[in-house]
Amino acid sequence: MPRQARSKVGILGIPFSKGQPKGGAEMGPEILRRAGLVSRIKRFDYQVVDHGDIEIESIPGDKPDGNVKNPRSVGRANKKISDKVASIVKSKELCLNLGGDHSIAIGSIHGHCRAEPGLVVVWVDAHADINTPLSSPSGNMHGMPLSLLVKELADRFSPVEGFDWCKPCIHVRDIVYIGLRDVDEGERWIIDQFGIPAYSMQEIDKMGIKEVMHHALKNLDPNGTRPIHLSFDVDGLDPTITPSTGTPVLGGLNIREGQYIMEELANTGRLSAIDIVEVNPLLGSxxxxxVTAETTISVIEKCFGSKRGGYYPASYVFPSL
Incomplete structure (x- = not known):
């Protein structure tokens, strides 16, 4: 398997949960670090730089902007995320973002685009998260990140308070979905209207994960040259193996399918930034x-060279007499 083009990993904690109503997602970075994520990545000959956590300032009395909840809090946090992610990627580090709810992808993808404008996005999730402020049934911004980033949707809604800094930076053709199984009507309309490649669990059951990944990567980047931003929501996996998350949906990816997705992305050698989101320790025993932390790490470490068939580091010396 080819090594990633980058030999250094920059880890960024993003303890933020205002994109949805359930407290606890802000504890995601802590639980993943405590479960050994950093040491697991170091096993694969990467130099790991832990940039710590972004300081998130709460905005008291953050009133809705129309249907959108906590817009200024989400906007301010994501401006900081964008600045930091851009800096990490420009330093030639593979940027690993530990969320946090999925609204953090606004800043992470925006910042990544500032450093590498030609990127593509692989969105592994039970949900499409491309509702606009007008189509969203809930008004929670963790269900809207892609709509604020996609150029084709810019004229579909008014600017959101707190996001004057956020200019759309990707096209619909730059996105592929894997693992969908809970998609709102407005999101389905967007996917169909713009022809976004979307592989739901129905397609995965029909085609198998090998064919899904082959088609997904070919649709997204036929020439195999563009940097990849992986945005991975742990609820993309089945809740029997990631129970501590905010919006679980039965019938998700099993651990082998999740690992295969990451192995194939690692095989490209073009992974440049990764989000891990929606781990919420307050919602489980x-x-x-x-279980959630171990499953998440066992899947994500496949992005860094972990092989189910076995692995030894470059520094390994076989014992002999």
Whole structure:
């Protein structure tokens, strides 16, 4: 398997949960670090730089902007995320973002685009998260990140308070979905209207994960040259293996399918930034949290060279007499 083009990983904690109503997602970076994520990545000959957590300032009395909840809080946090992610990627580090709810992808993708404008996005999730402020049934911004980033949707809604800094930076053709199974009507309309490649669990059951990944990567980047931004929501996996998350949906990816997705992305050698989002330890027991963290790490470490067939580092010396 080819090594990633980058030998250094920059880890960024993003303890933010105002994109949805359930407290606890801000604890995601802590639980993943405590479960050994950093040491697991270091095993694969990467130089790991932990940039710590972004300081998130709460905005008291953050009133809705129309249907959109906590717009100024989400906007301010994501401006900081964009600045930091852009800096990490420009430093030639593979940027690993530990969320946080999925609204953090606004800043992470925006910042990544500032550093590498030609990127593509692989969105692994039970949900499409491309509702506009007008189509969203809930008004929660963790269900809207892609709509604020996609150029084709810019004229479909008025500017959101707190996001004057956020100019759309990707096209619909730059996105592929894997693992969908809970998609709102407005999101389905957008996917169909613009022809966004979307592989739901129905397609995965029909085609198998190998064919899905082959078609997904070919549709997204036929020439195989563009940087990849992976945005991975743990609820893309089945809740039996990631129970500590805010919007679980039965019938998700199993651990082998999740690992295969990451292995194939690693095989491209073009992974440049990764989001891990929606781990919420307040929504599960201690056992649930341990299972969620271990499952998440066992899947994500496949992006960094972990092989199910076995692995040894470049520094390994076979024992002999």
């Amino acid at each position: 201690e056992k649930d949290n341990m």
